[in-house]
Amino acid sequence: MQMKKAMVISMIAAALSATAVTPVLAQSASAMQAVQIGSKTFVVNANPVAIRTITNAGVTLASVRDIVNAIGATLHINKDGTVVVKFGQNTVKLKAASKTITVNGVAASLQHPAKVVSYTTFIEPAAFVKALGGTYSADAESASITTIELLAGAEYAVWINSSKLLVSNTNETGREDYLVDAATGKYELLLTSSDTSDLIVSPDGMSVAYSDANGAVYTIDLSTKKSVQVSTDSSIKNELQWSQDGSSLFFLQGDKSSVIAKLKLADGTVSKVLEDKVDYKANLEVSADGTKFAYYVLKQPKVTADSSKEVELDDVAIDATGTEPQIYYYDSAVAGNKPVQLTKDANDKVFLELAADGSKVNYVSVSADDASVGQLVSVDNTGSSSTTVFADKDVYQLVQGGSKLYLLTADGDSTNAIYEIDSSTGASKLITTVSDSVSELIVSGNANFAALLDGQLAVSVNGKWKNITN
Amino acid sequence: MKWFKQLTIAALIAVIGFSSVPASTPTVTAASKLSGKIVINGSSALLPLTLQAASEFKKLHPKVKISASAAGSITGPQAVRKGIANIGAVDWDASKDVPGFKKFEGQVAHKVAIIPFAAVVNKNVTATNLTTKDLQGIFSGKIKNWKEVGGKDAEIIVVNRTFGSGTRVNFQDKALEGTDFMTKGDNYKEVKTSGDMKSTIETTPNAIGYMDLAYVTDKMTAVKINDIAPTEANVINGKYKVWGYGYYMTKGQPTGATKEFIKYVQSTKFQNGSLKKLKFIPISALK
Numbered sequence: 001m002q003m004k005k006a007m008v009i010s011m012i013a014a015a016l017s018a019t020a021v022t023p024v025l026a027q028s029a030s031a032m033q034a035v036q037i038g039s040k041t042f043v044v045n046a047n048p049v050a051i052r053t054i055t056n057a058g059v060t061l062a063s064v065r066d067i068v069n070a071i072g073a074t075l076h077i078n079k080d081g082t083v084v085v086k087f088g089q090n091t092v093k094l095k096a097a098s099k100t101i102t103v104n105g106v107a108a109s110l111q112h113p114a115k116v117v118s119y120t121t122f123i124e125p126a127a128f129v130k131a132l133g134g135t136y137s138a139d140a141e142s143a144s145i146t147t148i149e150l151l152a153g154a155e156y157a158v159w160i161n162s163s164k165l166l167v168s169n170t171n172e173t174g175r176e177d178y179l180v181d182a183a184t185g186k187y188e189l190l191l192t193s194s195d196t197s198d199l200i201v202s203p204d205g206m207s208v209a210y211s212d213a214n215g216a217v218y219t220i221d222l223s224t225k226k227s228v229q230v231s232t233d234s235s236i237k238n239e240l241q242w243s244q245d246g247s248s249l250f251f252l253q254g255d256k257s258s259v260i261a262k263l264k265l266a267d268g269t270v271s272k273v274l275e276d277k278v279d280y281k282a283n284l285e286v287s288a289d290g291t292k293f294a295y296y297v298l299k300q301p302k303v304t305a306d307s308s309k310e311v312e313l314d315d316v317a318i319d320a321t322g323t324e325p326q327i328y329y330y331d332s333a334v335a336g337n338k339p340v341q342l343t344k345d346a347n348d349k350v351f352l353e354l355a356a357d358g359s360k361v362n363y364v365s366v367s368a369d370d371a372s373v374g375q376l377v378s379v380d381n382t383g384s385s386s387t388t389v390f391a392d393k394d395v396y397q398l399v400q401g402g403s404k405l406y407l408l409t410a411d412g413d414s415t416n417a418i419y420e421i422d423s424s425t426g427a428s429k430l431i432t433t434v435s436d437s438v439s440e441l442i443v444s445g446n447a448n449f450a451a452l453l454d455g456q457l458a459v460s461v462n463g464k465w466k467n468i469t470n
Numbered sequence: 471m472k473w474f475k476q477l478t479i480a481a482l483i484a485v486i487g488f489s490s491v492p493a494s495t496p497t498v499t500a501a502s503k504l505s506g507k508i509v510i511n512g513s514s515a516l517l518p519l520t521l522q523a524a525s526e527f528k529k530l531h532p533k534v535k536i537s538a539s540a541a542g543s544i545t546g547p548q549a550v551r552k553g554i555a556n557i558g559a560v561d562w563d564a565s566k567d568v569p570g571f572k573k574f575e576g577q578v579a580h581k582v583a584i585i586p587f588a589a590v591v592n593k594n595v596t597a598t599n600l601t602t603k604d605l606q607g608i609f610s611g612k613i614k615n616w617k618e619v620g621g622k623d624a625e626i627i628v629v630n631r632t633f634g635s636g637t638r639v640n641f642q643d644k645a646l647e648g649t650d651f652m653t654k655g656d657n658y659k660e661v662k663t664s665g666d667m668k669s670t671i672e673t674t675p676n677a678i679g680y681m682d683l684a685y686v687t688d689k690m691t692a693v694k695i696n697d698i699a700p701t702e703a704n705v706i707n708g709k710y711k712v713w714g715y716g717y718y719m720t721k722g723q724p725t726g727a728t729k730e731f732i733k734y735v736q737s738t739k740f741q742n743g744s745l746k747k748l749k750f751i752p753i754s755a756l757k
Contacts (some may be wrong), residue, residue: 197743197744213747304546307633
């Protein structure tokens, strides 16, 4: 494993050094000696960062300012030339040409003196990082600085607000859910459970809800981390959805997800919104006012088999005609209303998104042929008007972020693309391209982007992606 | 895995943050590109589990089309052998001989769930704690009236699954300890699926049948057998004996979308999440 790790860090370093600072010749202000400033890639809190370096007497010294910037510390230079670095509870003072630094007022020794080249101070990175409370490791090909313990991996993630994500990982005994700071990757454990549904974040980002194997429903206040059981109803609850005002939870009820039901958080009562004896509803969507619903129905092919015949005859036939998933819309505000079937085509349908006002359903339509090409389609809530909104590229995923829609699509040989769709006009805009290893796009209500790729979570900060799990 | 994770962020950065760098070729394929069609047929007991998994899997792999149907366990491996299904859902290991059925040559069995089975009665039945001997007498037709087993004076309506049902195989083996079923009579009915069994028990006074625990509703009563209630806890602690493994059968080792779907159903996330919620028991619970 160590060899593999070293190999990959080396690959990261190779990728970065190709674009990093071009080595320049500079002169030490004090010694008037030509020293070459180069650049090396350090893996800082799981992200590759180019750090300026010099080699002095066979020893690599690293830029104090670059390390400070990489870990988010602060730097101040006193009038006497003393460099003061503060990071967390630690304060480090150092001077050029000195082999002594002070760490929180206590003197410590360096093996080699700090050196100033072109007005930049360079220092032994190991001693400096240790003095700041971090850990430093290096071998012949790479170096890493760790000041934040990042969460190990991410299987599921959703934005809570613009600065925090909920990240979940499963293990042999169950699942752990964490709150992760989008800027730093700092995390805290929220819930350890063995038989619960995914945590569903409330629209205001203040609570999460989940159900357990007994059907009981709980909410957790994210500010106090306090969990409260809000219902003892034991029916099977699939696909919990918050109402926009946070007062209720909607869900598909029963082992066959045949009923749309509503749980009032105030008193824990469960009521049926729609019971039409149609089984296997999925992808439940609820309008902002909590009265309109969209979902698709998984129909089963007709099987004919004669159990009186010899088993070896395999007298079984499967007729899947007309069983493709179809989208339905239901307006519960109209008395005696019935669900309306919005689609009839043979394409597969995934990632349903009901408009906040319930006026239309956007979804990814996957062609019925072997090519399985995805397109963004919008259908109005009567089923009479269907529009292909985006067909420029193969659509992999649709996600709603605020009033906009976002698509993860195919792009080049090794890239995927992210598009923003104005859901009112249908206009599309390319946001960026990403590695084709990105398997899931996660968008907040304020259009913050995160992406899952190979079990890791990265967030987009000012157009650049930063890894916040390790 | 650390090296692998670091590779991925490097690949991401190569594309976005440092666009002048020739993009390193990712060594993995994004999950969303997986495509194919999976046809699943067989056990009606396993159908809710299969369709729940299908709707979750489609969000991870939207280009994979899944069709699932049920007409009794035996039709699962039959459909696989016939080449009209990729997965045969069955309530026993059909790669081995079991009483009544020969093994299906060349098929591979994949455990996906532990299925508790329950004897169930209509809500009007008052005898809700039966012994193995009671059940043997009732389902063989020797005991004909509920008063013979502590209930009221009413003729027992026996509802059985048709031949080829995995639930029937398991119930006969584990609840009746191999005793033969009655096969005809005025008070005897056969139904083809668990869904049919559910509706029949719910609507037929004095009826008794059996089904997997996931299908039991509050419109019927799941009876205790030898004083033991059919619960997940009692299966795991070894007190309740009427359960079996649910299997997905494939023709040889699965590949492509079929392989990924089976992996998803066997994953900790699905096993501890939706599978438990649907009243099945994770396959790891009895290891």
